[in-house]
Amino acid sequence: MNGGRIWLVIGGVLAVAIIGLGWLVGASPLFAQAASADSQRADVEANNEQLKITLAGMKKLDDQKDDLLDELDELRTNVPTVAELEDYFDWVAVASTAAAVSLTVANAGEPQLVAVADGAPASFSEGLKKSLYLIPIHLEVGGNADQMNAFLELLQTDGRLQLLNRVGIDLGTSLSGSIDGYIFVVYDPTVGPIVSPGDEEAAGDGAEGDTAAGDEAAAGTEEGAEQTPDPSSTPTPPAPTPSAAAR
Numbered sequence: 001m002n003g004g005r006i007w008l009v010i011g012g013v014l015a016v017a018i019i020g021l022g023w024l025v026g027a028s029p030l031f032a033q034a035a036s037a038d039s040q041r042a043d044v045e046a047n048n049e050q051l052k053i054t055l056a057g058m059k060k061l062d063d064q065k066d067d068l069l070d071e072l073d074e075l076r077t078n079v080p081t082v083a084e085l086e087d088y089f090d091w092v093a094v095a096s097t098a099a100a101v102s103l104t105v106a107n108a109g110e111p112q113l114v115a116v117a118d119g120a121p122a123s124f125s126e127g128l129k130k131s132l133y134l135i136p137i138h139l140e141v142g143g144n145a146d147q148m149n150a151f152l153e154l155l156q157t158d159g160r161l162q163l164l165n166r167v168g169i170d171l172g173t174s175l176s177g178s179i180d181g182y183i184f185v186v187y188d189p190t191v192g193p194i195v196s197p198g199d200e201e202a203a204g205d206g207a208e209g210d211t212a213a214g215d216e217a218a219a220g221t222e223e224g225a226e227q228t229p230d231p232s233s234t235p236t237p238p239a240p241t242p243s244a245a246a247r
Contacts, residue, residue: 077160078160078161078184079160079161079184079185079186080160080185080186081185081186081187081188081191082185082187082188082191082192082193082194082195082196082199083108083111083135083185083194083195083196083199084199085108085135085195085199085200085202086198086199086202088108088137088159088160088183089106089108089202091159091160092106092139092155092159093106095151095154095155095158095159096141096151098150098154099143099147099148099150099151099153099154100143100147100150101141101142101143101147101148101150101151102141102142102143103139103140103141104140104141104142104176105138105139105140105178106137106138106139106140107137107138108135108136108137108138108183108202109135109136109137109138110135110136111133111134111135111185111187111194111195112133112134112135112136113130113132113133114129114132114133114134116129128186131186131187131188132184132185132186132187133184133185133186133187133194134163134182134183134184134185135182135183135184135185136180136181136182137162137179137180137181137182137183138178138179138180139178139179139180140176140177140178140179141176141177141179142174142175142176142177143174143175144174144175145175147175148169148175148177152164152167152179155179155181160183160184161183161184162181162182162183162184163181163182163184164179164180164181165180165181165182166178166179166180166181167179167180
């Protein structure tokens with residue numbers, strides 16, 4: 001009997017060992033695969049939720065596409081990808097006619113890459129640091145105080161984005177003034193050279209009294225001066241108060 005009990009114990013131990021080996025060899029990997037599948041499914045579901053959010057944002061942008069394209073066109077007008085000096089000087093001539101000033105000089109200098117000093121408050125992307133240029137501009141005009149102020153207002157509130165950093169006014173029977181500043185370019189080499197041959201010609205030609213309305217205004221001012229026999233009795237026209245500012 002003792003021998004039979006021993007064999008029974010041994011058989012029980014072997015049975016447990018066989019079941020354990022079966023678990024390790026068969027069932028355990030299956031459970032591990034199931035756990036891995038559950039984890040992967042959770043990751044896919046989380047990724048799908050993120051994609052849904054991204055798609056919703058893209059759909060919203062698509063709905064706003066027309067408005068965004070209009071804003072982009074406006075930005076490209078204010079800060080073009082090449083100098084477009086011919087267009088700029090054409091616009092300056094139109095502005096001088098609208099303000100009835102006499103535009104006598106209009107020219108531009110060489111483009112200058114904007115250098116941002118370390119620690120400067122302005123924060124530019126790496127791309128913008130390599131593509132943002134300033135182009136110096138110089139204008140000389142004549143007219144009365146109201147006309148000069150109207151012209152300066154147009155320069156700062158319409159057309160190209162520009163920085164006016166110096167306005168000089170000469171007082172006399174009629175006013176004349178010089179305006180210095182900068183226009184901006186975010187240069188895109190794929191469009192072409194930053195300054196085209198036509199732009200170079202426009203920058204060097206300048207303007208010499210090419211606004212008829214301004215000439216008529218200047219002629220009217222001179223006629224009024226001839227009717228005044230005593231210059232000391234003529235009131236000095238108020239000096240305009242332009243402020244150098246970027247629109």
